Amino acid sequence: MNILPIIVIDGITFASWLFLVSAGITFIFGVLRILNVAHGSLYAIGAYLGATFILQFAGQEQHSWITLPLLLLAAIVVGLTLGPLIERLFLRRVYGEDEVIGLLTTFALFLILEDVVRLIWGIQPYLVEGPFRLFGRVRIAGIAFAGYPFLLTIVAILAGLLLWFVIHHTSFGRQVTCVINDREMAGALGINVPRIDLMAFALGTFLAALGGAFTAPMTSVEPGMGASVIVLAFAVVGIGGLGSIGGAALGCIVVGIARASAVQLFPEIELFVIYALMVAVLLWRPQGLFGAIELRKI
Amino acid sequence: MSEPATRTNLPLAAIAVFAVIAVLPLFLSDWIGFLVALALAKGIVVLGVVLLLRGGLISFGHALYFAIGAYTAGFLANRFGIGEALVALPLATIISALVAAALGLLLARFRGIYFAMLSLALSMILYTVLIKFYDFSGGTDGLSVRGFAIAGVTPADPGLAQYYLVLVVTAAVVYVGARFLASPLGYLMQAVRYNEIRIEYLGASASHAILASYIVSGAISGLGGALVAYLVGHVSPELAFWVMSGDFVFVAVLGGTGSVFAPLIGSIAFEFVKNYALKFSPNTWQLTLGVFLLAVIYFQPQGLWALFTRSRAKPR
Amino acid sequence: MTAAMIDVQNVSRAFDMLRAVDDVSLSVGKGETVGIIGTNGSGKTTLLNLITGYLQPTSGRIVFQGTDITGLGPRRITALGVARSFQIPQLYTGLTVLDNILIAIAAHSGRSADFWMPMYRHDCVTKAYELLAQFGLRDQAAGTVSNLPEGGRKVLDVALSVILEPKVLLMDEPTSGVSARDKFSIMDTLMPAFKERGVTTIFVEHDLEIMERYAERAVAFDDGKIIADGPATDVLARPEVRRAILGEG
Numbered sequence: 001m002n003i004l005p006i007i008v009i010d011g012i013t014f015a016s017w018l019f020l021v022s023a024g025i026t027f028i029f030g031v032l033r034i035l036n037v038a039h040g041s042l043y044a045i046g047a048y049l050g051a052t053f054i055l056q057f058a059g060q061e062q063h064s065w066i067t068l069p070l071l072l073l074a075a076i077v078v079g080l081t082l083g084p085l086i087e088r089l090f091l092r093r094v095y096g097e098d099e100v101i102g103l104l105t106t107f108a109l110f111l112i113l114e115d116v117v118r119l120i121w122g123i124q125p126y127l128v129e130g131p132f133r134l135f136g137r138v139r140i141a142g143i144a145f146a147g148y149p150f151l152l153t154i155v156a157i158l159a160g161l162l163l164w165f166v167i168h169h170t171s172f173g174r175q176v177t178c179v180i181n182d183r184e185m186a187g188a189l190g191i192n193v194p195r196i197d198l199m200a201f202a203l204g205t206f207l208a209a210l211g212g213a214f215t216a217p218m219t220s221v222e223p224g225m226g227a228s229v230i231v232l233a234f235a236v237v238g239i240g241g242l243g244s245i246g247g248a249a250l251g252c253i254v255v256g257i258a259r260a261s262a263v264q265l266f267p268e269i270e271l272f273v274i275y276a277l278m279v280a281v282l283l284w285r286p287q288g289l290f291g292a293i294e295l296r297k298i
Numbered sequence: 299m300s301e302p303a304t305r306t307n308l309p310l311a312a313i314a315v316f317a318v319i320a321v322l323p324l325f326l327s328d329w330i331g332f333l334v335a336l337a338l339a340k341g342i343v344v345l346g347v348v349l350l351l352r353g354g355l356i357s358f359g360h361a362l363y364f365a366i367g368a369y370t371a372g373f374l375a376n377r378f379g380i381g382e383a384l385v386a387l388p389l390a391t392i393i394s395a396l397v398a399a400a401l402g403l404l405l406a407r408f409r410g411i412y413f414a415m416l417s418l419a420l421s422m423i424l425y426t427v428l429i430k431f432y433d434f435s436g437g438t439d440g441l442s443v444r445g446f447a448i449a450g451v452t453p454a455d456p457g458l459a460q461y462y463l464v465l466v467v468t469a470a471v472v473y474v475g476a477r478f479l480a481s482p483l484g485y486l487m488q489a490v491r492y493n494e495i496r497i498e499y500l501g502a503s504a505s506h507a508i509l510a511s512y513i514v515s516g517a518i519s520g521l522g523g524a525l526v527a528y529l530v531g532h533v534s535p536e537l538a539f540w541v542m543s544g545d546f547v548f549v550a551v552l553g554g555t556g557s558v559f560a561p562l563i564g565s566i567a568f569e570f571v572k573n574y575a576l577k578f579s580p581n582t583w584q585l586t587l588g589v590f591l592l593a594v595i596y597f598q599p600q601g602l603w604a605l606f607t608r609s610r611a612k613p614r
Numbered sequence: 615m616t617a618a619m620i621d622v623q624n625v626s627r628a629f630d631m632l633r634a635v636d637d638v639s640l641s642v643g644k645g646e647t648v649g650i651i652g653t654n655g656s657g658k659t660t661l662l663n664l665i666t667g668y669l670q671p672t673s674g675r676i677v678f679q680g681t682d683i684t685g686l687g688p689r690r691i692t693a694l695g696v697a698r699s700f701q702i703p704q705l706y707t708g709l710t711v712l713d714n715i716l717i718a719i720a721a722h723s724g725r726s727a728d729f730w731m732p733m734y735r736h737d738c739v740t741k742a743y744e745l746l747a748q749f750g751l752r753d754q755a756a757g758t759v760s761n762l763p764e765g766g767r768k769v770l771d772v773a774l775s776v777i778l779e780p781k782v783l784l785m786d787e788p789t790s791g792v793s794a795r796d797k798f799s800i801m802d803t804l805m806p807a808f809k810e811r812g813v814t815t816i817f818v819e820h821d822l823e824i825m826e827r828y829a830e831r832a833v834a835f836d837d838g839k840i841i842a843d844g845p846a847t848d849v850l851a852r853p854e855v856r857r858a859i860l861g862e863g
Contacts, residue, residue: 035411093596099411100356104551105595107544111588118581231422231540238415271426278419283404286412480732482720489717492706499666499704500721501692501778 005141007260013149015249015256016156017218020211021229022236022248023163024204030180030243031200034091034102039208040230041113042082046209047216047225048117050074051126054216058130067131068151071213079206087201092194110226118223125222132217148218155214159207163245166203176200180243235278241288250289312559316469320462328457333569335464336529340546341565342471342522346515347550348561349478353508354491355409358543359417362401362424363394363516365538367523369428370394372441372533381445381452383463387524394520395513402512406505418540428535440534443527464525468562471518475558483510548587552594618677619644619782619814620665620696625674627660634660636838637674642782647805647815649829649846651822651859657838658818659701662784665816666698667691678782697780701787703771705759711770712755715742718774741777749773750803765796772804776811783808785817789824797821801828822859826850834858 025039053070086109094105135147167173178186179196187193212225219225232255240251255274262270269276281288319338323331343364350357367390374380374389401420408416428435435441446456453459478484486507489497497504527533536542545568553564568587575583622640626633635657642648652658663669665676667688675684683691692698706714716733719742731738746752749769754762762770768788775783788804789797805828808815819825825832825846832849834842836858842849849855 035415090592098354100354100414101595101599103356103358103411103414104547105592107547108588108591108595111548111584111591113588115582115585115588119585123581227541231418234415234418235422238419242411268430269426271430272423275419275422275426279416279423282408282412282416282419286408477730477732480734481730482723482733485713485717485720485733488709488713489706489721492708493704496704496706496774497721498687498689499692499698499700500718500774501689501697502721503689 002141002143003264005143007257007264009140009145010263011253011257011260013153013256014259015252016149016153017211017215018229018232018236018255019156019249019252020159020207020214022233022240022252023160023245024207024211025233026237026240026242026248027163027207027245028201028204029237031176032091032095032102032197033099033183034094034106035099035234035242036204037103037106037230038086038109038113039106039204039233040226040228041110041117042078042205042208042226043212043215043229044117044221044223044226045082045113046075046078046212047221048121048126048212049078049209050213050216051128051221052121054128054130055126064130065134067128067134067217071131071216072210074213075206075210078209079202082209083202083205084198086205087198091201092197095197110230114223114226117226123223125220126216127220128217130217152214152218155210159210160245160249163207167245172196172199232274235274237288238278239281239288241291244288244290247288247290312472315559316465319465323458323461331461332457332529333573334566335461336526337566337569338464338468338562339522339525339529340569341549341562342468342525343519344546344549344553344561344565345471345475345558346519346522347546348553348555348558349475349487349511349515350508351550352479352484352491352555353487353511355508356414356547357417357515358414358540358547359419359421360515360519360546361538361540361542362417362421363398363519364523364526364542364546365421365424365428365533365535366390366394366397367520367525368527368533368537369435369441369523370520371524371527372443375443375445375527376436376441379445381443381447382450383446383448383524383528386528387467387521390524391517391521394523395517398513398516399509402509402516405512406508418543421538421543422540425535425538425540428538435535438535440532443531443533446528460525460528464529467521467525471521472558472562474514475518478511478514479558483507487511548591551591618642619646619679620816621675621677622661622665623675623677625661625664625671625676627664627669628672633838635664635671638838638840640833640840640843642814642816644814645812647808647828647830648817648833649825649831650816650818650833650835651820651825651829651850651855652835653820653859656835656858658835659786661835662698662786662816662818665691666696666784692778692780695779695781696784697775697778697782698784699768699772699775699786699788701790703767705767705770705774707759710756710758711746711751711762712739712742714759714770714774715745715777718777722778745773745777748803748807749776763796765792765800768792769800769803776807776813779811780813782814782816785815787818787820789819789821797824798827820859822850822856 021039021043025036028034028036050071053074054067057070058064058067090105090109094101132148135151137144138147138150167177175191175196178189178191179193183193236251236255237248239254240247255277258273258277259270262273319334322334343360347357347360370390370393371386374386405413405416429438446460448459448463486497486502490504490507494504523537549564549568550561553560572583575586618641620642622638625635625638627635638661650658660669664671667686670685675682677683678694678696681694683694706717716738719738720733743752743755746755751766751770754766759767772785772788789800792800801824829846831844832846833840834849834855841858842852842855
């Protein structure tokens with residue numbers, strides 16, 4: 001049964017990679033009731049900016065540990081700049097409208113950001129393998145795995161814990177929970193809902209960019225990476241339930257394990273299983289496994 | 299929408315427009331003719347999206363039927379050597395309709411975001427199958443579509459023949475679409491958008507109207523896909539990717555739901571803008587589209603079509 | 615006595631501990647105009663919801679023209695010929711008044727072979743305009759619902775149900791939320807239209823004046839039970855009825 005450790009580890013590392021993006025999407029949906037199609041672009045921008053920082057500041061020494069804080073910095077920059085900008089300029093106007101209006105708005109933003117990326121960074125791929133090689137290989141159960149994905153897993157777990165802590169143990173988190181449950185009531189209770197909206201979107205953006213930044217060393221950073229990741233994220237939040245971060249985590253693990261199993265056992269259906277699962281869960285339980293939000297299903 | 303006044307004018311305007319389009323090839327280059335035909339064929343798919351949009355349902359997965367239709371024509375030509383359009387087009391339509399009937403039963407229970415997500419997931423399932431099962435679908439290489447013929451005749455100028463084929467099919471679809479929109483089922487679809495519960499209290503079934511719309515929608519989208527397969531001469535998995543569905547939705551929203559012609563005009567505008575923007579500035583055409591879409595959402599949610607018709611009914 | 619149009623047989627509906635409708639029996643004959651009166655919470659609206667399929671009884675039967683309709687959903691019940699209007703008008707707010715009527719016609723004709731015919735054809739539109747004229751809405755046909763005054767919206771809501779050519783029409787507080795001046799004109803428009811069509815009419819009200827003017831037969835509700843049932847002039851004069859409704863001694 002040599003493939004079992006492979007499935008588990010591959011599954012968890014894939015899940016971690018997805019978690020950062022999907023946690024952001026589901027969190028934003030919970031607060032703003034908008035399904036952010038542009039989230040994939042924010043992920044991509046995090047990757048591009050992370051790659052840029054490494055190439056600029058770590059230069060030839062991509063192998064040094066300085067690259068990791070640089071990636072984190074890239075994510076923070078994206079979260080603090082693009083996040084508030086997008087929320088304030090583009091999303092604020094469509095709150096309270098039909099939920100598909102939000103979808104269309106973020107789809108428009110996706111189109112715009114895809115080109116913004118091309119304009120700023122061009123269409124050639126960026127390769128920043130330094131951090132990846134930094135972590136070498138790890139032996140588990142007699143099998144050699146690349147070390148870097150474990151870092152990603154740690155980052156994802158830390159991010160998840162941070163989120164959990166913020167939501168349950170800070171005043172911001174309490175206010176966010178309030179807004180998630182009942183926007184109007186939250187406003188009536190004196191919560192500054194626009195400020196919460198802004199901060200929540202910035203946080204979600206940061207998470208997506210974090211995912212992108214830390215993915216950059218694992219892959220070639222090129223146009224279109226956002227479009228591919230976003231559908232995977234949709235699958236995950238569809239399975240886990242919109243608005244639930246725990247659901248996103250579970251959805252990621254389910255998708256990760258399913259995909260890793262497919263890769264080992266029946267490689268042709270590697271991608272197929274993800275969407276098949278999404279359809280299955282949506283049909284059985286439209287609000288997802290942990291769905292917190294009651295949406296119009298009729 | 300649906301003021302009697304607008305309707306009585308449309309048939310005349312429609313005939314005029316079709317007449318113009320029919321004589322275009324005499325004046326314009328092959329490339330323009332190709333673009334117009336491509337735009338009309340895709341416009342049919344957009345009409346499919348619009349049929350559902352009238353009920354307030356956004357399908358982010360219409361690439362599914364587009365790809366089913368395209369690959370039907372593709373398989374027939376590539377695997378069976380049958381390039382006969384009069385076989386492929388009806389077959390594509392029927393297969394798409396059957397799939398839509400089956401999936402519609404599942405989808406008709408959903409609304410809003412969930413309808414969008416589920417439709418997206420279903421189309422992505424097809425995408426993953428097309429990508430991976432190389433022997434079946436040609437994988438990422440796709441299939442070439444050669445041997446185009448109409449009624450057994452291989453035309454000397456396939457481009458021109460396809461142009462007129464698309465024109466005739468589009469005219470037929472426009473007629474069917476207009477009749478559907480004006481029929482009781484079409485009216486009930488409008489009702490679904492505004493007050494679904496009331497429909498029950500009128501003794502009718504919302505699910506019924508949605509399912510019927512979905513089947514017609516899927517069928518014509520498959521037909522559009524088959525036409526595109528011939529026009530482009532090639533089918534590939536991208537036809538089922540979610541961004542393709544996004545493009546259809548984009549044009550549908552841009553044009554609005556006010557008329558059967560809105561999707562066609564919107565599609566022509568889209569293809570031409572895309573074509574020239576790609577030539578002059580390949581890295582800004584998506585940005586332009588995105589800005590356009592935002593403008594429509596913020597300022598003219600009923601679509602650009604409403605700018606050209608006096609909409610007495612205030613929308614939404 | 616001819617077969618009842620609506621026969622409510624020992625119907626109860628409980629919400630947890632509260633018996634909103636408590637062992638109620640009511641028989642309405644063809645062509646009758648029945649007003650059901652009671653204060654808020656007396657159970658009259660619940661009874662209407664039970665008859666029209668919005669709620670299911672916890673016990674008892676509801677029979678329409680010999681057919682047991684207990685437990686059927688609103689769509690089946692409406693299709694059989696029992697229509698209702700709403701206290702808060704349920705309209706297609708983004709569309710024109712004319713389109714609203716056409717939708718109702720579409721719903722009604724949807725089962726016939728007409729399903730392929732355009733709704734804007736001559737006979738449909740004529741029928742729509744006729745109905746609008748009868749209900750005093752003809753001039754607003756091209757306007758949107760949102761432009762209608764409250765009274766117009768209530769009438770339109772009823773009109774949608776009338777176009778279904780129902781055998782029984784139940785109205786839920788047709789004059790609530792309407793100004794004192796308009797409520798009589800609304801009822802003066804509606805009631806003769808029903809009589810002319812031979813529609814059995816049951817309306818729920820808490821307004822005594824409306825009851826006195828328009829009900830032939832009055833059924834008084836209190837605390838989930840019927841406390842009086844008979845000719846309107848008779849029932850509405852009884853002290854125990856007035857006490858239950860108005861609180862006067």
